[in-house]
Amino acid sequence: MDGRTETGVTLIELMVTLSVLAILLAVGVPSLAGLVRSQKLDSTVQLLKDSYSQARYEAVTRQQSVILCPLDIGSNRCGNRWNEGVLSYLDLDGDNRYDPFQDTRLRQNEFPEGVGVAYGKRLQIQLSSKGTTADTGIFKVSISGEEKRLVVSSMGRIRHG
Numbered sequence: 001m002d003g004r005t006e007t008g009v010t011l012i013e014l015m016v017t018l019s020v021l022a023i024l025l026a027v028g029v030p031s032l033a034g035l036v037r038s039q040k041l042d043s044t045v046q047l048l049k050d051s052y053s054q055a056r057y058e059a060v061t062r063q064q065s066v067i068l069c070p071l072d073i074g075s076n077r078c079g080n081r082w083n084e085g086v087l088s089y090l091d092l093d094g095d096n097r098y099d100p101f102q103d104t105r106l107r108q109n110e111f112p113e114g115v116g117v118a119y120g121k122r123l124q125i126q127l128s129s130k131g132t133t134a135d136t137g138i139f140k141v142s143i144s145g146e147e148k149r150l151v152v153s154s155m156g157r158i159r160h161g
Contacts, residue, residue: 040112041143045160047109048086048117048139049150052125052158055088058106059127067091069098069124070117071108076100078124082117082139085110096124116142131156 009017052068059066071087072079078087078098090104091097098105111117118140119125125135132155139150151161 037143037146040115041141041146041148044111044115044117044143045141045148045150047111048141049158051086051088051107051109052150052152054107055125056127056131056156056158058088058090059129060131062090063129064090065129066106066127067096067098067124068127071110073110076108080123082119083111083115091126096126114143116140125152127156 055066055068066088067090068086068088069078070080070082071077071085073084076087077100085108087098087108088106089098090106092104093099093102120137122135122137125133127133133152134154136152136154138161139152141148141150149161150158152158
């Protein structure tokens with residue numbers, strides 16, 4: 001021999017390493033997908049709660065009623081499904097419909113893809129200048145069978161339920 005040592009891996013070592021990697025991926029990927037779903041759900045609940053609380057704060061601070069409605073991302077106006085996001089605005093013309101030329105947009109939040117949000121059959125929540133609402137109900141936020149609820153009380157408070 002000429003004194004050199006051979007370096008590298010054998011075919012058996014490579015196969016063992018790939019087998020261990022495949023097992024780890026098979027165990028880890030499903031739990032990672034569950035984590036992503038859980039994060040989307042928690043993120044949507046927090047965005048919804050924050051949007052509602054901000055709208056209530058604006059109503060009390062400005063001493064004017066504020067309307068929270070489902071967002072239609074395509075038109076940047078109120079839509080008919082809560083899944084895409086929420087829009088809050090001051091209804092300056094008093095017609096209970098958002099008009100970008102006559103009303104004041106306060107906040108707009110888009111929700112992550114794949115999350116379902118429902119609030120009964122209501123398409124808006126009106127918060128009075130005192131922070132109360134007659135539009136009580138339960139937001140149901142869900143993804144892949146997992147669901148969380150937010151309860152809106154007549155006192156205008158929102159809480160997990």
